[in-house]
Amino acid sequence: MGRLEGKKCVVTGGGRGIGRGIALAFAREGADVAVIDRLSDNAERVAAELRELGAKGFAFGADVSDETSITKALAEAEQKLGRVDVLMNNAGINTHVDFVDMTVATWDEMIAVNLRSVFLCTRVVLPGMIERRWGRIISTSSQLAHKGGRQLVHYAAAKAGVLGFTRSLAYEVAPYNITVNAICPGPINTDMSRVGSAEWKAQKLSELPLGRYGEVEEVAPTVVLIASDEGSYYTGASFNMNGGDVMV
Numbered sequence: 001m002g003r004l005e006g007k008k009c010v011v012t013g014g015g016r017g018i019g020r021g022i023a024l025a026f027a028r029e030g031a032d033v034a035v036i037d038r039l040s041d042n043a044e045r046v047a048a049e050l051r052e053l054g055a056k057g058f059a060f061g062a063d064v065s066d067e068t069s070i071t072k073a074l075a076e077a078e079q080k081l082g083r084v085d086v087l088m089n090n091a092g093i094n095t096h097v098d099f100v101d102m103t104v105a106t107w108d109e110m111i112a113v114n115l116r117s118v119f120l121c122t123r124v125v126l127p128g129m130i131e132r133r134w135g136r137i138i139s140t141s142s143q144l145a146h147k148g149g150r151q152l153v154h155y156a157a158a159k160a161g162v163l164g165f166t167r168s169l170a171y172e173v174a175p176y177n178i179t180v181n182a183i184c185p186g187p188i189n190t191d192m193s194r195v196g197s198a199e200w201k202a203q204k205l206s207e208l209p210l211g212r213y214g215e216v217e218e219v220a221p222t223v224v225l226i227a228s229d230e231g232s233y234y235t236g237a238s239f240n241m242n243g244g245d246v247m248v
């Protein structure tokens with residue numbers, strides 16, 4: 001019996017990287033999973049992997065920052081799954097830009113994909129969770145929400161916003177047995193962490209007490225715990241799997 005047996009989960013940005021790892025971990029624990037990603041081919045591939053694990057796996061191509069696109073995809077996901085018990089707000093982007101060179105368009109895109117999306121997705125699935133008196137909203141923030149970083153004003157601001165969202169919504173929905181939590185990974189080996197200069201990466205490695213980037217498999221187990229019944233007393237919390245980059 002898996003720890004998420006019978007649970008219906010949605011993972012945004014599940015087409016690769018951390019989101020894919022979480023989707024697979026959910027399926028291994030007995031959940032059915034809908035993967036939403038703007039790269040729809042990747043989402044389809046992951047859905048096929050989920051089905052190979054014996055889960056019901058569904059794929060939807062959508063842009064989490066676009067109200068029409070994501071609302072439609074989530075409604076379809078909810079219909080296919082029957083309901084949504086666990087929403088994993090994970091889709092995100094990262095760019096490195098000096099603040100003096102940061103355009104309004106760059107800022108707006110970062111906030112839209114990494115923060116507005118959390119609002120857009122959560123508002124679709126929350127009414128059903130409230131009705132059923134059970135739900136898990138989990139969002140991927142970053143250790144940079146705590147410590148900031150050079151060339152990352154827009155990214156760190158968006159990810160810190162996710163923590164404010166998490167803590168505030170946690171108060172509002174606690175009476176309905178819905179928990180709201182965030183994860184704050186440090187540098188994890190994915191396509192995303194391959195952006196940035198060689199100097200930036202060398203500096204990052206030198207700051208890490210564990211001396212290495214983390215792996216997706218070192219993130220997903222914590223998310224399974226938060227999503228499961230065993231995670232029932234965590235809410236408004238942030239979980240720092242970061243190799244010791246930020247110790248809070």
Ligand SMILES: NC(=O)c1ccc[n+]([C@@H]2O[C@H](COP(=O)([O-])OP(=O)(O)OC[C@H]3O[C@@H](n4cnc5c(N)ncnc54)[C@H](O)[C@@H]3O)[C@@H](O)[C@H]2O)c1
Nearest residue numbers: 013015016017018038063064090091092142187188190192
């Ligand atoms: N890798 C790291 O070091 C690291 C550290 C801390 C936090 N994070 C966060 O973890 C999450 C996953 O990152 P990752 O490392 O797996 O990166 P990734 O680039 O490998 O995966 C991100 C996924 O999100 C999807 N996506 C991006 N924009 C989207 C949009 N507008 N609509 C729908 N899907 C979209 C991408 O297509 C991709 O599949 C992100 O929120 C990221 O900010 C990553």
